[in-house]
Every structure is written in C-alpha cells, then in structure tokens.
Amino acid sequence: MQTILFILNDPPYGTERSYNALRLAVTLAVTLAVQPERQVRLFLMADAVLCAKSGQKVPAGYYNIETMLAKVAQRGEVALCGTCMDARGLQDTELMPGCRRSTMVELAQWTGQADKVLVF
Template identity: 65%
Template sequence: MNTLFILNDPPYGSERSYNALRLARALAKKEGQTVRVFLMGDAVACARAGQKVPAGYYNAGDMVRMAGGEVGLCGTCMDARGLRDDEVVEGARRGTLQQLADWTAQADKVLVF
C-alpha cells in the first residue's frame, strides 16, 4: 500500500502537521506500507534544520527526518519563505508540482492535512 501525506500547515501553532507526521511514521512501520510526505505552503518550515524548541516539546524537523519515507518540499513554497536547500533536514528534498502529481497518481491513498 502506497500512502501519500500532503501537509499544508506550519510546524507550530497548530497540531495538524504534528499529527500527520506522527501518523506517517506509525504507518511506515507497518509491513507492506510505503509512505511519502509532501510539504506545501507553511508546512515547508517543518523541514527546517536546527529548530530550537522548549524542553519536552516536539521538534518538527526531527519528526520529518523520522517520517519513514520520501519527503518532498514544494520548491515554490520554499522560495516564497526564503528556505534554502541547505537549510532543510537530512532526507528532505526540494520538489516540484510535477513530483507531487506523480506521487498522487501512484498513491493508493492520499491524506491531506
């Protein structure tokens, strides 16, 4: 089963991206599951490296690294927010709308957060 998660919300201030990343990670641990995550809009900030959060609070960058599958970031959204390729966590890569279209066509399920 191939599942695509599309995230739109920022990493903090809402728990939508946090919950999506938690679910992606849990699903990726299941046998026979392939997970892909695509970050759009303010969600691209989830993949920013070097995030400093209060003790006991989740780190969205760490969660992206542990999502369990391929992670793409909307390049246009990155540019609009001044996020450079060298500022994202390991395993996350600049993507395109065409990549998202391909991933969507290949997915058995698409979950949008």
C-alpha cells in the same frame, strides 16, 4: 505495494495539524519493518515546508517536528514544494537530511501512484 501520500500545508508550530499528520506518518513508517509492502511519502507545501528546516530548537517537553520528520525520512520519501520554499526564503542548504526540493509535477505523479492520499 501500498503507497500512502501525506500532503501537509500547515506550519510546524502554532497549529497541531502538521504534528498530527506526522504522528500518523511516523506510526505507519515505523511499521514498514513489519509490513515492507507499504510506502509512505510526504509532500510539504505552503507553510509546511518549514517543517523540514534543520536545527529546530523547542522548549523542553515540547514536540519537535524535525525529529518526527526525520523518522519518516529514514523510511520513506519527503519532498517540498520548491515554489513554496522560495516564497518563504527557505534554501536547499537549510533542509534537514532526507528532505529535498520538488515540484508540482512530482506531486501530481505521486498522487496518481498513491493508494491513499491524506491532506492535513
């Protein structure tokens, strides 16, 4: 099985780094139906933990990070740095379905298991 790990650091809005990372992650995750031997994992750190906040409302015609992240969460794994969540006041109850609090230990394990690591 090929494992691709994405590590996101930037906020959901204000820059397009998280948006671009999710564009690629969604494309890879969607192809899992065709290539089930591929696994996509996302680890959200720093301001990127806010990507997993449920209930995002954006202007019409604007991309929605929550919607994009949900597509990845349905087919892969999404974990958030717990320390980063705490620093931003983000509670577990505020996370969208399919996303969960994690640790640097798990990130280290995922990194060791990954065939490819992409950092945004």
